[in-house]
Amino acid sequence: MEHFFVNTAHALVAWLTGLGLAPGWADLILLVVQWIAVIIIVILNITVLIWLERKVSGFIQQRLGPNRLGPFGMFQTIADAIKLLTKEDIVPSQTDRMIFKTAPMVFIIISVMLYVVIPMGDGMEIVDLNVGLFYFISIGSLSTIALLMAGWGSNNKWSLLGGMRSVAQMISYEIPLAFSLLGVVMITGSLRMSDIVAAQSNIWFVVLQPIAFITYFISATAELNRGPFDMPEAEQELTSGAYTEYTGMRWALFFLAEYTNLVAVSALMATVFFGGWQGPWLPSWLWIIIKTYLILNVFFLIKWTFPRIRMDHLMSFSWKFLIPVSLANILLTGAGIEVLMRMGW
C-alpha cells in the first residue's frame, strides 16, 4: 500500500514511453494527470469538509447541524452543490463585467496552484521544487489580487470595503507568516519540502519552534480570512464583503477556493511543523491526511468558539505584536543554531 501511488505513476510513464513518446512529453502528461487528480480529490474532499464543519459547529454550539438528508445529514452538501450549480447566473448591470467574471476563476486557480509543492506522501510531491516553501508563500500572496478584483468589480460599497479589508489584512499578515516559517528553514538549511520533512525524522519542528508554530497558526487564520479574523465578510456590517454581489456557481467558486486554501494551509502546517507524511505503521499518504484533518478540526474549533475581533485591533496585533515576536524568534533560532554548532553538534 505504501508505494501504490508512486508505482502507478511510474507505470503510467513506462506505458507512455512504451507507446513511443519522448520522455519529456511523458513526464508532462504525468504532471497533468497528477494535477487533475489532486484537483478532483481536493474538491470532492471539500464536500465532506463542509458537512464536517457544520456538524462540528453544531456540536460546539449545542445544536444539531444538518440532520435530514441521509445518515447524519451527510448528503446536505451534495444537495447544496446541486442547488448552486443550477441557480441562475446573475451579473448585476452596474458591475465591471470583465473583472467581476474573472475574479472567482483567478481565486480558485491560485488556490489549487498551492498543491503543487505539498508532499502528499513519500515521494508524492507533484514537483519537488528547490524553493518549495517560498513557492507556497509567494503564490499564496497572489490571492489578494482576486479578492481586490471581486471587491472592485462588484461596484458595491460593501464589496469594496470587504475587498479593501481583506487586502489590508492579508498583506499585513503575510509578513509574520513568512517570518515564522523562516525559523524552520534556518534549521533545515533548505526550502525544499522533502528536505523539511526529512529533517523531522527524529523530532517535529513544533517542538523545536513552538513560537514559530503559534505565530504561523495565527497569521494563517488571518490570511485565510477565517474566524475570529473574518472581518472582510463580517455579515452584520458588510453583508458578505467581497462576495455580496455573487450568486450561484460564481459564489460557490469563492467558497470552494476558501476551503481549498484552508486544506492547503493545514497540509503545509502538517508538513512543516508535524513531521509531514512520517509516522509509524500506516502508509505515508494516510498519515498526511490524518494530520491535515486534525489541524482542520482545530481551525473549525477556533472559528466557532471565539468572537470576531475589531479591524484596527487586528491590524495593530500584526504590526505591533506578531511581527516583532516572529523577528525575535528568528534571532533566537539563529543564536541557538550558532551555540549548538559551537558546542559541536
Added chain:
Amino acid sequence: MSLNDIVFIALAGITLLAALGVVLSRNIIHSALFLVLTFLGVAGIYFQLNAGFVGLVQIMVYAGAISVLIIFAIMLVMDVEPDQTNLFNQSTPTIMAGGYVSVLLAAGLAGAIWFTKWPLSAVQVGDQGVEKLAGMLLGPYVVSFEVAAILLLVAVFGAILLAKGVEDK
C-alpha cells in the same frame, strides 16, 4: 519545435498580449490588472531559465505587493468614470513624439541585445541557486545588501513622515 520553444512562445505571447492590454485598456484598473499578468508572464520566463527563486520574488514582490499598491493608489485618487481614466491623446504632435521615442527605445534595446557578446558561465548552478545566492548576499556583498536594506528603511520612514505630517505642539 521542442517543448522548450513551445513554452517560451506561450509565455512570451502572454507577456506581450498583457503588456498591450496595459497600454490599450481605457479603464486604468484593467490596465493595472493586465500589468499583474505581465509580471506573471515574466516570472514564468524566469522559471523556464531555471531561476526559480528570482521568478518567485518577481511574483511575490511585483505581482503580489507592488501591483496591489498601484491598484490602491489608483482607487484612492480616481474621481472620474472608470472607463475614461486611461484615454488616448488624439493630437498629432504628441502621437508623433511618442511614436518616435518608442521606436528609438525599441531599436536601441534590440541593438544592445544583438551586438552584446553574452559570455556563458562555465559554472553549473543546477539546483543550488538559492544557496549560492544566499552565500553571495551574506558573504562578499553583505555591505551593499545591508546598505540597500537601510536605504529602504529610510524611505519607509520618509513616506510615513510625509503622509502623517509633523504635529505642531
